[in-house]
Amino acid sequence: MNQNLVEYKGQTYNNGLTVDEKAYLHALEQTQIQDSTLPMFKALIAKGIVISGIKELPSAEETQLLYDTTQQFYRFFTIGELGLAFQLNAVGQTWKRVEHYGLMSIQFLSDVLNAYKIHKMQMNLDIERKKAKLVIGTTTQDDEPVDFKEMFLTDIQRWKDGKRIEVSLLAPSMMRMMEKRELINVEWWSDEDWKKFRFLSYQELTNERNLSNFAITRMKSKEKSDFEHDVRQGIMRHLYADIMDSHILQQRIIEKL
Numbered sequence: 524m525n526q527n528l529v530e531y532k533g534q535t536y537n538n539g540l541t542v543d544e545k546a547y548l549h550a551l552e553q554t555q556i557q558d559s560t561l562p563m564f565k566a567l568i569a570k571g572i573v574i575s576g577i578k579e580l581p582s583a584e585e586t587q588l589l590y591d592t593t594q595q596f597y598r599f600f601t602i603g604e605l606g607l608a609f610q611l612n613a614v615g616q617t618w619k620r621v622e623h624y625g626l627m628s629i630q631f632l633s634d635v636l637n638a639y640k641i642h643k644m645q646m647n648l649d650i651e652r653k654k655a656k657l658v659i660g661t662t663t664q665d666d667e668p669v670d671f672k673e674m675f676l677t678d679i680q681r682w683k684d685g686k687r688i689e690v691s692l693l694a695p696s697m698m699r700m701m702e703k704r705e706l707i708n709v710e711w712w713s714d715e716d717w718k719k720f721r722f723l724s725y726q727e728l729t730n731e732r733n734l735s736n737f738a739i740t741r742m743k744s745k746e747k748s749d750f751e752h753d754v755r756q757g758i759m760r761h762l763y764a765d766i767m768d769s770h771i772l773q774q775r776i777i778e779k780l
Contacts, residue, residue, distance in 0.1 A: 540653065543617075547646045550603030551688040557598035564590045567602050571609035572627050581627050592629050597636050599730055608639035617642055640732065650692050671700065672780040682767040694763035695756045706776045712762065720765075724757025 565586055611617045612635045621634040678690045701707045742750060766772045
């Protein structure tokens with residue numbers, strides 16, 4: 524499944540993305556479930572039914588219940604991810620196949636998406652580690668150093684082009700490198716900004732993982748440490764997004780590069 528090379532930042536680098544990782548990134552770029560319409564959902568469910576080998580279509584009432592369930596519990600997934608989850612479940616190689624027993628039920632849908640949720644977290648980690656290597660010194664086949672300025676300018680262009688998921692995945696590594704090179708100043712953001720970004724990151728994680736505040740308080744020490752690490756990663760993504768949206772901040776960084 525591994526590909527030898529991947530085009531990134533206009534140059535060819537080792538440590539390429541797998542076919543599965545590319546499919547995942549493509550799925551992330553599609554419409555979020557919370558923004559999907561019932562007709563869009565019906566078409567997707569019909570596709571999931573075919574992929575899963577289910578013979579009986581759900582009734583209008585059952586489809587509405589399925590739609591309401593995804594809107595309530597999986598609204599931050601995309602319709603692309605929902606389709607990908609059905610596909611991965613049908614293949615049965617990424618996780619133990621969830622059985623549907625001939626019905627597109629709420630239980631089947633939830634079990635598939637919960638299995639996919641674990642897969643999603645692992646994919647995010649794997650992709651971020653690979654892309655982080657580009658920032659911390661991965662070289663081309665000719666041993667040429669990575670051009671950090673070119674990477675930053677390309678991120679700006681990708682952000683303008685709407686390829687925000689790809690930019691966001693690399694954001695924590697880019698932020699750490701900019702901090703190390705003293706390209707950014709924490710005082711660019713107010714205390715209120717920091718509180719807002721932490722709140723947004725916390726909410727995104729709890730929603731994505733269906734975590735309650737009570738569940739978080741019951742976490743073991745290692746789990747809490749990992750959760751806080753992920754919150755910090757989310758904060759850096761929001762800070763980087765703020766840079767991507769600010770011509771003034773971009774210029775401050777470019778002048779130092």
